[in-house]
Amino acid sequence: MTAYHTDDIIAVDDLVVVYPDGTRAVDGISFRVRAGEFFGFLGPNGAGKSTTIKTLTTLLRMTSGYASVAGAMVDRDPDEVRRSIGVVSQDTVVDVDLTGRENLLLFGRLQHVSSEVLEERVDQLLRVVELEDVAGKPAGRYSGGMRKRLDLASALVHEPSLLFLDEPTTGLDPQSRAALWEYLETINREKGVTIFLTTQYMEEADRLCKRIAIIDHGRLIGEGTPGELKSALGGETIELSFESSGNPELVARAAKVLGTIAGLSQLSTATSSLSASAANAERLLPSVITTLAKEDIHPSALSVSTPTLDDVFLRLTGRRIRSDELDRRTTEPFLQ
Amino acid sequence: MSLMLDTGALFRRYFTKLVRNPTLLVTNLVTPVAFLALFSQMLGKLSVFPGVGGSFLAYLTPGIVVMCSVMFSAQAGMSIVNDLNSGFLQKMLVTQVNRGAILLGRLCTDVFMVVIASILVVLAAIAMGVSFVTGVPGILLLLATSAFFGLTWAAIFLAIGLKTRSAETLSAFGSGVAFILLFLSSGMFPKSIMPGWAQTFSAWNPVSYVSNAMRSTVLGGYDWGAFASAYAVTGALAVVAFAAALYQFRKTVH
Ligand SMILES: Nc1ncnc2c1ncn2[C@@H]1O[C@H](COP(=O)(O)OP(=O)(O)O)[C@@H](O)[C@H]1O
Ligand SMILES: [Mg+2]
Numbered sequence: 001m002t003a004y005h006t007d008d009i010i011a012v013d014d015l016v017v018v019y020p021d022g023t024r025a026v027d028g029i030s031f032r033v034r035a036g037e038f039f040g041f042l043g044p045n046g047a048g049k050s051t052t053i054k055t056l057t058t059l060l061r062m063t064s065g066y067a068s069v070a071g072a073m074v075d076r077d078p079d080e081v082r083r084s085i086g087v088v089s090q091d092t093v094v095d096v097d098l099t100g101r102e103n104l105l106l107f108g109r110l111q112h113v114s115s116e117v118l119e120e121r122v123d124q125l126l127r128v129v130e131l132e133d134v135a136g137k138p139a140g141r142y143s144g145g146m147r148k149r150l151d152l153a154s155a156l157v158h159e160p161s162l163l164f165l166d167e168p169t170t171g172l173d174p175q176s177r178a179a180l181w182e183y184l185e186t187i188n189r190e191k192g193v194t195i196f197l198t199t200q201y202m203e204e205a206d207r208l209c210k211r212i213a214i215i216d217h218g219r220l221i222g223e224g225t226p227g228e229l230k231s232a233l234g235g236e237t238i239e240l241s242f243e244s245s246g247n248p249e250l251v252a253r254a255a256k257v258l259g260t261i262a263g264l265s266q267l268s269t270a271t272s273s274l275s276a277s278a279a280n281a282e283r284l285l286p287s288v289i290t291t292l293a294k295e296d297i298h299p300s301a302l303s304v305s306t307p308t309l310d311d312v313f314l315r316l317t318g319r320r321i322r323s324d325e326l327d328r329r330t331t332e333p334f335l336q
Numbered sequence: 337m338s339l340m341l342d343t344g345a346l347f348r349r350y351f352t353k354l355v356r357n358p359t360l361l362v363t364n365l366v367t368p369v370a371f372l373a374l375f376s377q378m379l380g381k382l383s384v385f386p387g388v389g390g391s392f393l394a395y396l397t398p399g400i401v402v403m404c405s406v407m408f409s410a411q412a413g414m415s416i417v418n419d420l421n422s423g424f425l426q427k428m429l430v431t432q433v434n435r436g437a438i439l440l441g442r443l444c445t446d447v448f449m450v451v452i453a454s455i456l457v458v459l460a461a462i463a464m465g466v467s468f469v470t471g472v473p474g475i476l477l478l479l480a481t482s483a484f485f486g487l488t489w490a491a492i493f494l495a496i497g498l499k500t501r502s503a504e505t506l507s508a509f510g511s512g513v514a515f516i517l518l519f520l521s522s523g524m525f526p527k528s529i530m531p532g533w534a535q536t537f538s539a540w541n542p543v544s545y546v547s548n549a550m551r552s553t554v555l556g557g558y559d560w561g562a563f564a565s566a567y568a569v570t571g572a573l574a575v576v577a578f579a580a581a582l583y584q585f586r587k588t589v590h
Pocket of ligand 1: 046050051
């Protein structure tokens with residue numbers, strides 16, 4: 001077991017979850033989440049994200065390993081865990097026959113929120129997720145985005161200190177997604193709620209999460225802040241283009257010149273362009289330009305790009321997360 | 337304490353859902369009354385058969401009450417299957433809700449509806465001219481018996497729903513097996529008109545025991561022997577059904 005801090009709200013060591021059919025969905029993962037953190041679990045379809053969330057939220061039994069959530073052992077004291085957590089599952093779940101308000105009141109009662117504060121808290125939540133105007137309508141008449149917001153609100157009704165969200169924005173339109181991002185950032189920043197979020201979207205993890213763990217085939221293959229993960233790739237990429245289409249000779253000469261500049265690495269050439277990596281590309285640009293100019297080499301365009309998490313994933317797994325995989329929603333078989 | 341409160345909250349949910357689906361509710365409430373009216377009219381000639389007691393309408397009334405027990409109990413299974421497949425059960429399971437309340441809230445709703453439907457049948461029978469020889473106490477005993485039988489059936493449907501997780505299986509079982517049990521029992525038709533094999537089936541059929549006991553509140557006066565058998569048979573069935581429902585529930589929620 002690695003170091004255990006008292007403010008680790010989630011501590012997982014060598015967690016293994018094997019389904020009865022033998023599928024090793026989670027294959028020995030270890031990680032820590034600090035209280036107040038916005039933590040992202042990033043991975044493609046079938047990586048083991050939902051299985052991890054179901055295990056940490058007491059829905060699935062772990063096969064082996066150690067997991068504590070909000071100070072309680074998940075396998076020994078599930079009741080204690082449930083007291084502190086809110087869960088938004090991958091499939092949006094609301095009672096379509098009940099109104100938005102009735103949905104929240106129901107979950108308030110099931111979470112044993114005292115009746116004195118319940119009404120007021122429900123009103124406040126409806127305001128936060130901007131459903132006040134439709135609170136009296138059956139949730140069956142809500143759009144996908146509205147249902148997701150209602151689902152989120154019902155996970156917050158007992159004011160949990162830790163919120164789990166399993167791919168909350170999958171299947172949402174861009175506007176709903178942006179709105180959800182904002183609610184989550186507000187909840188995390190203003191209420192200090194720790195957030196554990198899974199996603200297949202690189203830009204989502206990049207935008208929201210302070211720290212990310214990347215999961216693939218049930219194993220963690222990378223962990224750190226988005227910045228750390230990106231700089232592990234060697235920082236930014238400088239790309240030079242040359243007007244004359246296909247002048248390999250010129251490109252080769254440029255590459256040779258650039259090779260003398262300290263701090264540039266991974267030079268690669270194409271027929272009319274050239275790229276190189278640098279930890280701090282902006283600061284190297286002036287010397288790149290002047291060095292080339294001395295040799296009378298004048299690139300027609302010059303760009304600096306920061307690697308995305310997509311590049312990180314490609315680097316770590318040799319695969320890109322294909323966007324056509326995103327919308328093929330898996331049905332979630334329940335337990336066992 | 338949390339068991340009672342959570343059961344109450346879930347009863348409220350299920351009851352609201354029933355009321356918000358009026359087509360299903362009205363169909364379930366009207367069908368037994370319609371059966372009572374239709375069968376008693378069309379098969380009025382059965383009144384003169386031995387064992388019928390002079391009025392097929394009166395004879396049939398407890399049988400139709402039993403029909404209510406089975407019809408509404410099927411909802412228990414349907415509802416748990418829907419909650420399982422939609423993820424609502426899982427959403428409840430990550431809350432602090434008392435686990436037992438999830439089953440109890442459902443069972444209370446079904447028993448409540450069974451009693452309402454049974455009252456409607458009794459009122460319809462009275463409106464059509466049936467008089468209960470045992471009066472109001474007898475009617476209350478009939479309703480209590482119907483509630484107990486309904487509870488048992490609700491547990492059976494819950495167990496099947498949790499096991500199969502399939503709405504199709506449940507509705508097939510609900511209409512098929514329940515129909516057979518009802519029609520091949522002394523609750524629907526007197527033994528004297530049944531072929532031999534049906535008589536044999538009817539003699540083993542729990543529905544027969546329950547309707548025979550209930551019928552004594554309408555015709556002939558309390559038959560305590562019949563009530564003892566009815567409660568013994570239903571009790572035994574209930575023990576098995578609840579054990580199966582609890583076992584399946586434990587397996588589902590671990
Ligand atoms: N109930 C189950 N039984 C057997 N295998 C399952 C079950 N649920 C998920 N799996 C498998 O476990 C792996 C991880 O699934 P999951 O945790 O749902 O991944 P993700 O949420 O990252 O898409 C996949 O290979 C999936 O097919
Ligand atoms: Mg998933």
